Amino acid sequence: MRKFLVLGCFLMSAVGLLGQNKMPQESEGCVVRGVLDGVYKGKKVYLVEEEEINGASKVIDSCEVVDNRYTFNIKDVAVPRMYFIKSGDPECLSPISPFWVEKGIVNIRANSQFFMNCNVAGTANNEIFYAYNAEVRHIMDSVRRVANIDVLLDRNQTPEAQDRAFKARTDFHNRRSLELQEELVRRYYDQAIAPFMIFWEMKANVSLDKLKELRGVVAPSLNGHPYTKQLDEYIRLAEFKVGSDMPDFKLPDKDGKDFTLSSLRGKYVLVDFWASWCGPCMREMPNVVKLYKECKGKNFEVVGVSLDKEKNAWLNAVKSNKMQWIQVSDLKGWATLPVKLCNVSAVPYTVLVDPEGKVVALDLRGEELIKKVKEIVGKK
Known part of the structure; x- marks a missing residue:
């Protein structure tokens, strides 16, 4: 199978930059340095934490934005986890920037009106996550270009042909995305992004047997991580079927x-x-x-x-x-x-x-x- 060399090469260059962003060895925290491009209409940004992947969220800190810049100092980071920077502008079209909180310095750059479309760098899980997002965008752009080429060449003009072409492009996109996700999990099996990716992206698109196989790839050192525990619980519940005991609530x-x-x-x-x-x-x-x-x-x-x-x-x-x-x-x-x-x-x-x-x-x-x-x- 063709490996995703773009992802690997991207990360090889990124890893070389990590040393420039590491905090002193004795530090246990994470420093988040944010820059907002354009005119920011809010006064603050907010640090948002999820109880678990796709779980309930809450604001745990806020920071004044001065000259389109902000800084969060997050102390005592036990394990890498996904957090979010939320815009304080109620008119922001895309008000959330996802990033990984882990020991070190994290740099976030976003458009003032599109927080989701941001660049994050500085620590391993952030570099991996945003390299993954870059490759996903590449896949989507390729599929979109194929559709445009079909229009230019006057192909797939009947409704039936258009439907078949759409399904073929969708299948291609889904297959390539799933391959990319599995490559990430197998390559970075010892990083917190591995169980996160399995749960966040893959669980609904693979069989239960495949899910168990991927779980087995995750390093034993991550068995106690909250995301691995959430994945384990999901696998247990995925076996909920006719004949199972109905859990009380x-x-x-x-x-x-x-x-x-x-x-x-x-x-x-x-x-x-x-x-x-x-x-x-x-x-x-x-x-x-x-x-x-x-x-x-x-x-x-x-x-x-x-x-x-x-x-x-x-x-x-x-x-x-x-x-x-x-x-x-x-x-x-x-x-x-x-x-x-x-x-x-x-x-x-x-x-x-x-x-x-x-x-x-x-x-x-x-x-x-x-x-x-x-x-x-x-x-x-």
């Missing part, structure tokens, strides 16, 4: 009272993951309403788990759609615990649980959902 209901799933043990329970902002969820909801009306009181209950973050949006959707069953939410969106426990990657999503707490069906919808529930409830 506790969430507040509409009135703020704690509801525990295990309180319904002895009944068939449909756990319905949804959100008011999800169009397919709203289109599916009449089927759940119909199911509840027909099976209510037959040793059957529905528990709606909302992925909303706004309480009013959640409760208004419950009311307007006449969702009269148990409704729970901690307003944490995708970070809510049951989403992780049930390995939910998209909504709407349903988990049907039997009276003993075993999963008997997953992701049922429409008439298939109604038929299955009526079938098993009628047997009781």
